[in-house]
Amino acid sequence: MAAPLQPAGGHAEPTVSFACSCATNAPLTHLFLCQHCIKLRCARCVSHEIESYYCPYCLETMSSAEAKVKKNRCGNCCDCPCCGHTLSVMTSSQQQADADASASSATSTGTSPGQGKKVYYLRCSVCRWSSRDIDCADKDSAGGGYPIEESPAADSVKKLIDVYLRIANTEKAERDQKTASRRRSLMTYTASLDQRLMAMRTSTPQSRLSVLPSVDSGVAAPVGSTDTVREELAKVASVATSDIEPLPQSYYNDPLRLDTVATLEQRLSDTSFQSPCASVRTAELEGTCMAGQRRLVPQHKFLCTRRLQRCKQCEHILNKPDNNPSSIKTRLQLIALHYMPNFRIAVLPEFKCQQWSKAVLTIVNPLNDNVAFTLSNLPEADASEEPSITADIELPTSQLTVLARDDTSEYDDTDAEQFQDDASVVHRRKANRLSFYVKIRPMKAVGPVQVSFLLCFKYTSAVQKGSQPVHLRQRVNLDLGKMKELHTVTKSS
Ligand SMILES: [Zn+2]
Ligand SMILES: [Zn+2]
Ligand SMILES: [Zn+2]
Ligand SMILES: [Zn+2]
Numbered sequence: 001m002a003a004p005l006q007p008a009g010g011h012a013e014p015t016v017s018f019a020c021s022c023a024t025n026a027p028l029t030h031l032f033l034c035q036h037c038i039k040l041r042c043a044r045c046v047s048h049e050i051e052s053y054y055c056p057y058c059l060e061t062m063s064s065a066e067a068k069v070k071k072n073r074c075g076n077c078c079d080c081p082c083c084g085h086t087l088s089v090m091t092s093s094q095q096q097a098d099a100d101a102s103a104s105s106a107t108s109t110g111t112s113p114g115q116g117k118k119v120y121y122l123r124c125s126v127c128r129w130s131s132r133d134i135d136c137a138d139k140d141s142a143g144g145g146y147p148i149e150e151s152p153a154a155d156s157v158k159k160l161i162d163v164y165l166r167i168a169n170t171e172k173a174e175r176d177q178k179t180a181s182r183r184r185s186l187m188t189y190t191a192s193l194d195q196r197l198m199a200m201r202t203s204t205p206q207s208r209l210s211v212l213p214s215v216d217s218g219v220a221a222p223v224g225s226t227d228t229v230r231e232e233l234a235k236v237a238s239v240a241t242s243d244i245e246p247l248p249q250s251y252y253n254d255p256l257r258l259d260t261v262a263t264l265e266q267r268l269s270d271t272s273f274q275s276p277c278a279s280v281r282t283a284e285l286e287g288t289c290m291a292g293q294r295r296l297v298p299q300h301k302f303l304c305t306r307r308l309q310r311c312k313q314c315e316h317i318l319n320k321p322d323n324n325p326s327s328i329k330t331r332l333q334l335i336a337l338h339y340m341p342n343f344r345i346a347v348l349p350e351f352k353c354q355q356w357s358k359a360v361l362t363i364v365n366p367l368n369d370n371v372a373f374t375l376s377n378l379p380e381a382d383a384s385e386e387p388s389i390t391a392d393i394e395l396p397t398s399q400l401t402v403l404a405r406d407d408t409s410e411y412d413d414t415d416a417e418q419f420q421d422d423a424s425v426v427h428r429r430k431a432n433r434l435s436f437y438v439k440i441r442p443m444k445a446v447g448p449v450q451v452s453f454l455l456c457f458k459y460t461s462a463v464q465k466g467s468q469p470v471h472l473r474q475r476v477n478l479d480l481g482k483m484k485e486l487h488t489v490t491k492s493s
Contacts, residue, residue, distance in 0.1 A: 014345045018336070019475035020045060031336040032318040034311040035463040038470045040336055046309040046318055053303045054325035057086050061325055062303070073300035076143060080124035081266060081296035087122040087131075089142050094119055122146075122298055134297060148300050151272030159236040167229050262296055269299055339462060341365050341373065341402065341455065343476060346427070346435050351483060353445040356394070358437055359480075365402040365432040372401045373457040378475070386452065391480070393451040394439035396425045402434040442483055449480040 017025040020042035032041045053067040054060060055074035062070070078087045093116040119138035122131040132138070139145050151157070267274040275296050309319040320332040342364045349357035365371050375395040383389055401419065403409070409431040419429065427435040442449045455476050458469040 013479075014348060014481050015479045016343045016345065017477045017479070018340070019477065025477050028337040028340055028342050029335070031340075032309065032311075032334050033336040033339040034314060034316065034318060035334055035339075035461045036314045036316045037311060038459060038461065038472060039313075040340070040474070041311055041313075041318060045312055047312050048307045048309055050305045051308050051321065052306045052323060052325070054306065055301055056304045057301055059325045061323070067303055070303075071148060072303050073148060074303060075148070075300065077301040078122060078146060078298035079269070079301055080127060080129050081270065081298055082129045083124060083127040084269065085124055085126040086301065087124050087129075087298055089120050090123045090130075091142075092119050092121065092138065093117065094138075131298065136297070146298060146300070149272070149297070153272070156236065156238070160233075163229065163233045163236055167233065170229055266296055270296065273297075334463075338366050339459075340474070341367075341371055341457070343455075343478070345478065345480065348480060349440075351391075351440065351442050351449055351480070353442050353483070356439045356441045359440050360427050360435050361438055361478075362433055362435045363400075363402055365434075366405055368404050369460070370401055370404050371457050372399050373455060374399050376454045376456060378452050378454060383452070388450050388477075389452050390442060390444050390447060391449045391451045392441045392443065393453055393478075394441075395453055396436055396438070398422070398425065400426070400434060400436060403429075403432050405432045440480065444483065446483050448482050450477065451480070452477045 015027065017027050018031060018040060019025055020031060021037075021039040022042065022045050024042045024044065026042050030042065032046060033039075034041050050064065053062050053064065053072070055077055057077040058074065060074065060076070079085070080087050117140075119140065120142050121136070121138045123129070262276055267276070304325075306321045306323075306325065308317055308321065310317050317332055318334045320330060322329045322331060344362040344364065345359070346362045347360035349359055351357055363373070377383070377393065377395065378386070378389075419426075421429060425436055427437055429435070440449070440451060453476055455474045457472055459472040460469045461467045
């Protein structure tokens with residue numbers, strides 16, 4: 001359903017775009033049509049609100065408060081620390097695990113009664129990483145219970161955030177105080193000016209200067225509270241030091257094994273710990289991983305969000321997704337493609353500079369009513385100010401009608417007989433599609449061929465019952481490829 005359609009001529013990617021109310025050009029698939037303002041709205045003209053959080057793997061939904069507590073991570077699902085793929089929960093029996101110390105190959109999907117207690121562990125089906133590789137104890141429940149680990153720097157980060165919040169609050173209070181005192185001083189200045197002017201009329205010229213008040217005299221000096229908070233910040237802030245422990249001799253003497261060192265990507269996926277040891281089997285790690293060094297651990301999966309879009313002007317909802325994260329349906333969707341007639345470039349001629357060529361455009365009506373539309377050129381002032389317009393266009397002067405969308409009409413050819421179309425204007429008519437001729441004259445010998453025109457038709461709001469039709473004037477832009485490329489294609493073919 002993409003707006004740009006490649007014509008049979010093989011020209012370089014002609015596209016059709018519509019001008020949003022903020023003058024941004026975008027295809028109809030990227031725009032909303034607000035049914036209250038009756039205006040196109042692009043992604044910048046709508047406010048995006050998070051409606052719900054959900055895990056993309058187990059599809060569990062949660063409120064924003066719960067998501068905040070869980071640090072935007074799912075409590076059940078984990079990502080592989082090596083490759084990032086979602087880890088699967090594997091089942092094993094306690095007896096089997098005890099019998100086989102290496103245990104990684106002993107993965108059964110279930111145990112019969114009498115074989116022992118069922119235990120669960122995590123395993124990556126892509127890179128075969130297992131939670132047993134890092135000596136992580138097997139769990140009794142499939143739900144996991146893998147805790148979201150607190151960063152060792154969590155306390156100091158919390159203290160820093162508290163201090164910075166207090167600095168922000170103090171600075172805001174000071175700003176407010178300054179603004180209030182300046183306002184007060186200006187009011188005092190205006191009130192006292194009359195009295196002083198009266199005094200000036202009766203005083204000598206030398207004494208007049210001393211009579212005038214200073215504007216800054218009423219501004220209160222800033223209180224020293226910011227400095228106090230900054231002193232507190234200095235206490236909790238980290239201090240750089242050159243006193244660090246030397247690296248152990250093994251770093252210099254032992255040969256480097258890249259398979260035991262975590263990559264930059266793996267370390268950055270766990271920013272709290274940034275473990276330097278990669279995940280390899282415990283036996284292999286002996287001698288290569290320093291005592292006390294932490295190995296890569298599973299990362300709890302980040303949550304995704306479902307967002308609704310709202311018109312910034314009238315605050316009505318333009319797009320509202322279904323609450324169920326497994327559903328792709330929407331409760332309300334005012335995407336412009338469903339409400340605004342769209343254009344397609346059917347036939348493109350071989351353009352020649354300063355010469356008129358005939359092209360065929362198709363208009364598609366997605367509405368349930370017939371649309372009578374007229375096309376007109378942009379006003380002279382607008383066209384001359386627009387550097388992107390590099391060609392002239394000659395449009396049909398008469399009003400054209402395109403039929404309503406009707407899925408059953410695909411199977412009969414009776415529509416063409418309803419209209420006495422002028423063959424010099426209308427190329428073809430089929431169901432809710434109408435093809436018509438336009439003439440295009442590129443003004444430059446090289447570069448893109450771009451034209452703009454206005455589509456005018458009467459539109460009735462689809463959601464407001466009994467509303468009057470509105471005369472809608474919508475700017476349409478056609479990018480018809482590049483002149484240079486067009487010549488190249490012609491010569492090679
Ligand atoms: Zn916009
Ligand atoms: Zn999950
Ligand atoms: Zn993996
Ligand atoms: Zn609106």
